[in-house]
Amino acid sequence: MQLEYIGGFQVFIGVLLRFWPVWIALALVLGASITFKARLGLYGQLFNSYVGVAGVTICLFWLFTAMFASTIAPFNPLAQILVMKDALPGAVEPQSGHTFLFGGDRLARDIFSRMVYGSQIVLVIAPAATMFALMVGITLGLPAGYYGGRVDTILSFLANLVLAFPVILLFYLLVTPGIMDTPIPYAMAGVFFLFPIIFFCTLFYTRYRHRPQLLAIQLGVTLLLGGWIYAGLVFNADPLRIIAIRPNELNIFVAVVFASSPGVFRIVRGLVMDIKTRDYVAAAQTRGESPWYIMLWEVLPNARGPLIVDACLRIGYTTILLGTLGYFGLGLAPESPDWGTAIKEASRLLRSHIHPALPPTIALMSFVLGLNLLADALREQSLKD
C-alpha cells in the first residue's frame, strides 16, 4: 500500500501546531514573569540575560510538554499501526488521517508521540530523584561539615566509596530484573525516603520547640503527608491509590538517588565548613542555640545559592543518567517511550534508518542544555549580589 506524504515545510508547521497548548502556556507564564520580574527575586533576575531567558524557556517548554502530553501527541505511544512500519517523516496514517510527523519506528509506532510521552517519564523521575538526593545529601552533609571529626570521617568514607564506583557498574549491579526479587531495592527505598521526613521534622522541631501548638500542627502534617507518600512509594500500600510506583521504576529511582546523593553530600559538607566560620554562626552559638538549629536555620539558608545552582545541574545530570539506563536497557520496560530507550532502539538501526534516532537525541540534549543554561544564569545572578 502506498503511503501519502506531506512536505518538509508542512511537517514543520504541523509540529508547531501540535504544540499549541505549550505555546499558550509559555506565553502566559513568560509574559507574567517579564511583567512582574522586579518583584520575583532571583527568578525575576533570570530575565535580565539572554542565557537565563533561553534556559527558562527550554525548561518550561519541556515541563508543559510533559503536562499536556495527551493533548499534543496524536497517537498512543505504544500503539503499533502496521502500515506505518519505518515510515519516513510526514507520512499520513490512512485511517485517522493524522500524520506521523517524525515518521514511524521499527515497530510502527509514531516517533513524535513517543518523544512527547517520553518527556513525562523524564520530567517525573529526574526532578523527584534529584530532590530526594538533595534531602539525603543535605541531612548527612550538614552534621559532617559542622561537627567534623569522626562523624565526618565515617560519612566521607562512605560517600567516597559510592563515588569511587563507576556509575555504569553501579547500575548494572543495582538495576537488574533479578534484584527486584530480593528485598534490596525496597530496603534502600525505605532508608532514602525516610530522610525527607527526618529533615522536615528536625527543621520544624528546632525552630518551634517553644511553641508546642504550632509545632504539633507542623509535625502532624509532615508525618501525615510523609507517611502517606512513604507508604505509597516503599510498600506500594497507599490507601487512596494515588501514589503508586511500579517495582522497576522504584528500582531506577533508588539507584539514581543512591548514585547522586554523595555528590550533594560533598558540596553541602564543603559549604558548611566554609559557612561555620562566619560571625553569625558564632553569635548563634553564643546565644546557646542547639547545633541542629544552627545547621538548619543559620547555615543552610546561607548555602542556598550554590545549592540551587547545583540542583539545576543535577537534574540535567540525572536526565543523562536516566538516558544511560535506557540506553543499556536497564530497568525501564523495552517498549517504554523514554528518550534513552528510544535512542538505544534507534542507534542499532542507524545504517538503515536515521529518522527515528534524531527526535529523542535532540529532545534529551535540549532539555539538559536548558537546565545547564538555567544553572549558568542563576550562578551569574547570585554572584552579582
Place this chain on the structure above:
Amino acid sequence: MLSFIIRRLGTMALTMLCLTMVVFFMINLEPNLRKLSISQLDMRSSDEHIESWLVRNGYRDNFFVRYGRWLGVVQKQPNINAETGAVTPRFSFCNEPAEPYYGGILQGDFGCSTKFKTTVSAKLWPALAATGKLMFWVMVTMVPVALLIGIFAGMREGSRTDRTLSVASITTTATPEYVSGVIFTVVFASWLGWLNGSAATATSQGLTFYNFTLPVMTMAIYGIGYIARMTRASMVEVMTQQYIRTARLKGLSFNTVVVKHALRNALIAPFTVIMLQFPWLLTGVVIVEVMFRYQGFGFTLVEAAGNNDIDLLLGCSLVSVFVVLFTQLISDVGYAYLNPRIRVQ
C-alpha cells in the same frame, strides 16, 4: 608528603576491599547465581540440576569463604565427584589444578571467566590495552582543545568570544556520549560517508582515521565543555590579579602577559579537573565501546555484567575502582606539587 601518600594508599586498599565485597555480595545474590548456572547449563535445566551444579562448584559455600577464595586467603577447592571420589578441576578451560590451592587476587590470579571460557587475565589485559589506546587519543584531542577554548574565553571576560565559547561549552556538557555518538554517526557516517560508524575493525585491522575518529570524537566532546569551563574560571581569576596588572603597566603586550604570566598559574586548577575526569571517562568508555562495537574494557564489562560472569566482573570493578582512586591520588599530589602554597599534611 611520603606519609600522606602511604596513608592515602592505605585508604585506597580499604576502599577497594569494601567495594569488591559489595560487588561480590551483589553478584552472588540468588537471582544472579541462577542466571549464571542457566547460562552455564542450558535453559531447560531442572531446579535440582541447577542446585547440584551450584553446590558442586562451591557457589553454596559460606559467603566469606568464597570471598576469601577470590581474595586468595582461603584455598580454592576442585570438584569432587561424590560417588566415585574422582577429583576434577572446576573450570578445565582455565587450567585450574585438580587440587586445593591458593589462587586469588593476592596471588595475582584474577580467576576464570565463565562467559569467555578463558582466564580473566587473558581477557582483561588485552581489553584494557585496547581501551588505553582509545583513552590516549581522547586525551590527546580533548585536553588541548579544552584548554585552548578555556584560555581564549577567560582571557577577556565578558567579551563576545567569551560568551560564544561559554555557550558552546555548556552545549557540549549537555551532550552525553549516546547523544553525540548518534548525531555524529548520522552526520559523518550516514550523510557524508566520511567515517565508519563502527570501530569493530579497529581491533583486528588496527586503528585508522576512518574507523577510530568517531569514537574518539564522541568521547572527547562531553569532557571538553567541562574542562574548558574550569579553565575559563581559573583564567578569569588569574587575569584580575595584581601581578597581571603590574605586567601590563610595565608595558608588556597583552599576548606576552597571557602567555608568560597568566597561563602557568591558570593551568593549575584544570590539572585537577582533568585528572578527575578519568572516572567520568570510564562511563563514557562503556557507552562508546558498546555503541561503536570496539572490543575494549567497557565492552568486556557489559558482557561480564550481562552474563553475571563473577570473576570477570570482579576483575573489571577492581580495575575501574583502582583507576578512580589512583587518579584522585595523582591529582592531590600533583596539585600540591604544582601549587607551592598548598602543603599536604
